[in-house]
Amino acid sequence: MKCVIIEDEPMALGLIAxxxxxxxxxxxxxSFTNPVKALDYLGRVNTDLLILDINMPELTxxxxxxxxxxxxxxxxxxxxxxxxxxxxxxxxxxxxxxPVSFDRFxxxxxxxxxxxxxxSGTQKKQEPEYIFIKSGNRSVKxxxxxxxxxxxxxxxxxxxxxxxxxxxxxxMTEALKLLPDxxxxxxxxxxxxxxxxxxxxxxxDIFINDICIPIGSTYKEDLVKKICPxxxxxxxx
Numbered sequence: 001m002k003c004v005i006i007e008d009e010p011m012a013l014g015l016i017a018x019x020x021x022x023x024x025x026x027x028x029x030x031s032f033t034n035p036v037k038a039l040d041y042l043g044r045v046n047t048d049l050l051i052l053d054i055n056m057p058e059l060t061x062x063x064x065x066x067x068x069x070x071x072x073x074x075x076x077x078x079x080x081x082x083x084x085x086x087x088x089x090x091x092x093x094x095x096x097x098x099p100v101s102f103d104r105f106x107x108x109x110x111x112x113x114x115x116x117x118x119x120s121g122t123q124k125k126q127e128p129e130y131i132f133i134k135s136g137n138r139s140v141k142x143x144x145x146x147x148x149x150x151x152x153x154x155x156x157x158x159x160x161x162x163x164x165x166x167x168x169x170x171x172m173t174e175a176l177k178l179l180p181d182x183x184x185x186x187x188x189x190x191x192x193x194x195x196x197x198x199x200x201x202x203x204x205d206i207f208i209n210d211i212c213i214p215i216g217s218t219y220k221e222d223l224v225k226k227i228c229p230x231x232x233x234x235x236x237x
Contacts, residue, residue: 001025001026001027001048001049001112001113001116002027002029002046002047002048002049003020003026003027003028003029003047003048003049003050003051004028004029004030004031004032004038004041004042004047004049004050004051005017005020005028005030005031005032005050005051005052006031006032006035006038006050006051006052006053006056006061006064007031007032007033007051007052007053007056007077008033008034008035008053008056008057009033009053009098010033012053012077012098012099012100013031013033015099015100016051016077016100016105017031018134019100019102019105019106019109020051020109021132021134021139022102022131022132022134022174022178023106023109023178024130024131024132025113026109029045029047030045034058035056035057035058035059035060035061035064036058036059038064039059039064039067042064042068046072047072048072048073048116049072049073049074049075049093049112049116050064050065050071050072050073050074050075051074051075051077052064052065052074052075052076052077053076053077053078054076054077054078054080055078055079055080061076061078062090065090073093073112073115073116074090074091074092074093075092075093075094075095075096075108075109075112076090076092076094076095076096077095077096077097077098077100078095078096078097078098079097079098081097093108093111093112093115094107094108094111094112096108102174103173103174103177106177129143129144129145130142130143130144131144131178131179133159133166133168133170134168134169134170135166135167135168136167140166142159142161142166144179144180144183144194145196146161146162146163147159147160147161147179147184147194148160148161148162148193148194148197148208148211149191149192149193149194149197149208149211149213150172150175150179150184150191150192150193151190151191152171152172152189152190152191153167155169156168156169156170157170157171157172157175172186172189172190172192175192176192179192182195183195183196185219185222185223185226185227186219187206187213187214187215187216187219187223188213188214188215188216188219189216189218191213191214193206193208193213195226195227198227201215201223201227203215203220206223
């Protein structure tokens with residue numbers, strides 16, 4: 001799903017652009033702090049979704065939307081809650097109050113994706129093969145099949161593969177939203193594991209070759225339900 005951000009506050013724009021780059025189904029085409037330049041761009045290039053600040057100098061988000069003969073889907077952002085009611089007069093997908101959290105952004109962008117897919121007559125795509133993880137000043141591409149487990153280390157998460165360990169300033173909730181739940185499961189407050197890499201487990205630990213990962217008591221029941229066949233005491237590949 002192609003996306004353009006128009007936001008006159010550089011910090012807010014950077015935050016939302018960073019959120020977009022975390023999601024493999026979002027293609028960030030362009031971002032603008034200048035609404036006039038954005039309008040010129042939209043006159044030449046088609047997009048599927050606008051993430052649009054309502055209150056901007058020179059041109060408001062509403063004026064930009066009214067200027068487009070065939071406007072795309074739109075998610076409005078603003079620091080002023082009183083604009084919320086007006087935004088829905090324009091069939092907005094959602095209305096986000098700044099500062100926007102990743103959790104709230106993800107809810108809005110998933111809603112936009114559902115509408116986009118239904119309009120295009122396609123079903124939801126298969127799970128992505130890779131994700132991008134923000135690490136320092138870079139976004140690092142990680143193939144899902146390469147990820148063995150994820151570990152919480154203070155305010156960071158470490159993504160472990162056979163070849164490398166990537167550190168990212170992210171919490172477990174954000175990681176779980178990026179990782180397909182058919183392939184990954186949380187087994188401890190500090191660990192997420194790739195189901196396909198599990199070699200064996202007992203009542204207290206999971207083993208991935210020579211790596212031992214503890215199972216938290218809160219997560220034992222879900223783990224057994226997910227990876228053990230019904231009415232069987234043995235796991236199968």
